[in-house]
Amino acid sequence: MAAALVAPLLLFLLAVFVLPIGAFLLRGVEERDVAPVLPRSTAALAAWNGAGLPDEAAFAALIEDLREARARDQESGAGSIARASARLNADWPGFRSLLPMTARRVAAGTEGPAREALIGISEDWGTPIPWAAIRRAGGPYSDFNLLAVLDLKRDAAGAIGAAPEQERIFRAILWRTLWIGALATLICLALGYPLAWLIATAPPRLAPLLLGGVLLPFWTSLIVRTAAWTVLLQREGVVNAALAALRLTEGPLPLLYNRGAVLLAMVHILLPFMVLPIYASLKALDWRLPRAALSLGASPLRAFLRVSLPLSLPGVGAGCLLVFIQALGFYVTPALLGGANDQMVPYFVAFYASRTVNWGMAAALSLLLLAAVALVVALYGRLVGFGKVRTA
C-alpha cells in the first residue's frame, strides 16, 4: 500500500528527471555524427591497425561515402557533412575545411585509383592522422568527450596523453569552479556562524526580527538579488555614483564583470543556507552544557571551542554542504556578473548546449559536475552522516 502511494511521484520523476538526465549523460560517450555520414569508411577502418596508411578499400569507401552524403545533403539540406566535420575537427583541427572540400571535389568526379585521387585532393589524406580521427569517431561509443573535459586526448596509436596546449582549458575551469565554491562556502561560514549564534542567543522578542532579516532575502528571487548587484556595481550604478558624489574616486571603478562581483553576489545569495542550519542546531543545543563548563572554570573561549562548537558541528556541516553544492551549480549569477575568466562548469554546459549544439561536450561536462557533486555528498555522508541533517 505504502509503495503504491510513493509510485506516482517516483514514476513522474523517472519520466521527467532521471531518464532525461540519463539519456543526456549518455550523449557524452555516444558517437552519432560521423558513422551515419561515413558508414563504409568507418567499417573499413575498423580492421586497420593504425600504423602507416589504411588500405585501398578505405580510400575507396571514403570517396563513395562522401559522394553519397553530399548528394543527400544537397537534396535535404540536412548539413550532415558539416556536423561530421565539426566533430572530427574537435579531434584534429583541419577537418572543418578538409572534409567539405574533399566531398566537393569527389562529387565533381575522380579518376584512377582511390588512394592517388584523395592524396591528389589533399596531402593530408596521405598521413594516418585524419584516418585515425575518423576511426576514433566511428562509434557507437567512445571516451573522446570524457577525455577532452579532462584535457586528455588519444594519439593516432590510441594511447592517452595530454591534449595540445591550446585545447587544455577544462581542468582550469574545474579547479576554478571548485575554488570559487570553496571560497564562497568559507566566507558564508565566517559571516553566517556569528549571525546564527546571535539569533539563537538573542532575547525572545528580538530573535524573530533577526530571523526575518535572514528569511526575507532567502525568499527573494535569485534573479532579483543578481539584478540588485548589477545595478549597484555597474559603471553608471549606485556605488560608483555614490563614490563620485563623495569625491572618493576619479572616474568610475570597474566593479562589475570580475571575480569579486561574482563572489559577493554568490555569498549574498547563499548565506541564508549557511545561517539557517547552524541556527537550527544552536537552537537545539542544551545551553546548560556550556554554562556548566564556565562554572567549572573554563574560559568563555575554551567553553565555546570545547563544548558549544562541537555540538553545533552538524549544523555547520549541513550548511557547508548546502552552500558548496549549490555554488558548484551556479549559472545565472556568474553569467550576468562575471567576466570571461569567472565562468564555471555550468556556464560551459550551457555554452555547448546552446551556442555550438555540441551535446557530447555538454554531457561530458555535466558528468564531471555531477561527479563532483556526488563526491561531496558521499564525503559528507561518510564524515557527518545524513541522519543529523536538520532542515530549518
Added chain:
Amino acid sequence: MKAPRILLSRVLLWGTGLLVILFLLAPVLVVLPLSFSSGAFLFYPLPGLSLRWYADFWASDFWLPALWNSLRVGAGASLVAGTLGTLAAFGLWRAPFPGKTLVMAVLLAPMVVPAIIVAVALLLAFGPLGLTNSFTGLVLGHAALGAPFVVVTVLAALQQFDAVQLRAAAACGASPATAFRRVCLPQILPGVAAGAVFAFATSLDEVAVALFIAGPAQRTLPRQMFSGLNDSISLTIMAAAMVLVVISVLLLAAVTLLQRRRAP
C-alpha cells in the same frame, strides 16, 4: 574585570550580526526605490518620483504576460508537486518497504542536481515529444524541481501526527482512503500547503529550465529579467523586481502563518 569583557564580546557579536543582516538586506532595499524614479538613471539621487516604469511594465507587450505566465506555471507546478509529493510522503511515512533509501535518494535528487543539467536534459528529451516551447513542458519540469520540497515539508508535518488515529478510524469502519482524507489530511494540511508554497516559490525563482525549454509564448518573469539584464538594463527591470519581491514577501508570510498553525 570579567563583566566588561563579556559586555565587549556581546557588543562585538551584535555588531557583526547586524552588519551581516545589513549585508543581506541592503542590496535589494537600496535598489528597489529606483523603480519609482521619474528619470532613467540607475543611481541616486532620484530626479523625482513617478510610476512611469510601472506603467511601462503594465503597458509593454511582454512584461505583464511574463508575470501571468510565471503565476500560471507556478500554480500548475505546485499543484502537480503538491499532490504527488503529499501522497509519496504519506507512503514513505506509513510503512517501510524494500529499497526505501534508494527511492528517497531519487525523490530528493532534484534538490542537489545543478539546474543547468536538468535544463539541458529536458531540452533534449522534450524536443522530440513536442514539449519544448510548451506550457505543459515547463510545468512538468518545474514540478520535478519542486516535488522534493513538498516531500520534506509533509514528512516533517507527519512527525506530529499520531498514527494510532488511523487505526481508530479503521476500527470505526473507514477505508484507508477515507481515513487519510478525513483524519490525517486535515491535521497535516498546513504542512501540505507550506510544501505547495515552497514548490510555487521554486518555480517562480527558476531561470535555467525556463531559459532552455520555454518558447516566446511561455516566457516567465525571471527569464524576461535575465534577458533584460543581459543586454540593456532599463528601470522596468527594477519594477519587475519589485513585483517579484512583493510576491516573495506574501509567500514568506503565508509559510510563516502556516508553520505557526502547525506548531502551536
